[in-house]
Amino acid sequence: xxxxxxxKQRKAEVLDAFLTCAAKYGIEGATxxxxxxxxxxxxxxxxxxxxxRDDMVKALAEHVLAEIEALTGRMxxxxxxxxxxxxxxxxxxxxxxxxxxRLNIVFQSLAQASESYPGLRLELIRVMQKLYDMASxxxxxxxxxxxxxxxxxxxxxxVGLYLTQDSLNPLNPPVEWAYSAYFAALRLANTLQAx
Numbered sequence: 212x213x214x215x216x217x218x219k220q221r222k223a224e225v226l227d228a229f230l231t232c233a234a235k236y237g238i239e240g241a242t243x244x245x246x247x248x249x250x251x252x253x254x255x256x257x258x259x260x261x262x263x264r265d266d267m268v269k270a271l272a273e274h275v276l277a278e279i280e281a282l283t284g285r286m287x288x289x290x291x292x293x294x295x296x297x298x299x300x301x302x303x304x305x306x307x308x309x310x311x312x313r314l315n316i317v318f319q320s321l322a323q324a325s326e327s328y329p330g331l332r333l334e335l336i337r338v339m340q341k342l343y344d345m346a347s348x349x350x351x352x353x354x355x356x357x358x359x360x361x362x363x364x365x366x367x368x369x370v371g372l373y374l375t376q377d378s379l380n381p382l383n384p385p386v387e388w389a390y391s392a393y394f395a396a397l398r399l400a401n402t403l404q405a406x
Contacts, residue, residue, distance in 0.1 A: 218260075221256075221260055222260045222261070224250055225246065225250050225252065225256075225257055225260040225261055226260075226261065226270060226271065226274055227250075228246050228247075228249035228250035229241055229246050229249075229261065229267060229270075229271050230271065230274065230275070230313050230314075230317055231249050231313060232245045232246050232249050233271060233313075233316075233317045233320050234312070234313035234316040234317050234320075237320045237323070237324075238268060238271075238317075238320045238321060238323070238324040239324065243257050243258070265328065268321075268324070268328055268331075269328070271317065271321070272321055272328070272331055272334065272335075275314055275317050275318055275321065276334055276335070276338045278310075278311070278314055279314060279318065279338050279339075279342075280338055280341065282310055283338075283341050283342050283345065286302055286303070286345070287345060289302050290302060290345075290349065294349060295353055296349060296350060296353045296354070296397075296400040296403075297397065297400070299345075299346065299349040299369075300369060300393065300396045300397055300400060303369070303370075303373045303396070304373060304376070304389065304392065304393040304396065310377060312377070312378075312380045312381040315374060315377050315378045316378065316381070318335065319378070321335060322335055342370055343363070343366060343367050343370055345366075346365075346366030346367065346369055346370050347359070347362050347363045347366035347367075348366075349366070350362035350363075350365050350366045350369075350400065350403060353400075353403075354400075354403035354404055354405060356404040356405070357403040357404045361403060362403065365399055365400060365402065365403055368396075368399050369396045369399055369400065372392045372395055372396045372399070373392070373396070375392065376388065376389055376392040
């Protein structure tokens with residue numbers, strides 16, 4: 212048996228290869244052969260580090276969800292002391308908040324495959340709900356005269372604009388697209404009633 216630190220590193224490398232393959236080919240298209248080729252390992256070593264197919268998908272989902280939760284946590288930390296809606300939107304759309312483009316793509320692949328993996332759907336919803344809740348809370352704090360329903364709708368719209376823009380980053384789109392999404396989010400927030 213290898214040293215624990217080496218095994219942990221190797222497992223992380225295999226998981227990263229699975230993330231890359233799932234981003235390129237989807238969950239079902241990320242075959243052992245493709246993962247092994249991406250990781251530079253023999254196929255049996257993939258199973259050694261990640262287990263059977265269900266274990267592999269579970270490990271990938273845990274990794275993606277942990278990364279998204281960490282992103283949400285960092286965003287929440289950056290927005291202490293009741294930020295303005297603009298602060299929230301600035302944080303979402305800032306160049307520093309650009310995530311690993313594979314995460315959004317694999318999140319979508321996991322959503323598509325969730326029917327085949329019990330419990331996965333609820334975990335995906337739970338993590339995304341945290342981001343929606345944070346957006347709704349910021350809107351409600353800044354627009355107390357607006358209804359909770361309106362704050363939730365606007366918060367979800369802003370997050371949707373962010374996720375769309377983030378999912379397009381692998382295309383290296385024109386910078387105008389990011390600006391348009393940013394200003395659309397600001398305009399959407401401004402539809403709420405100010406205090």
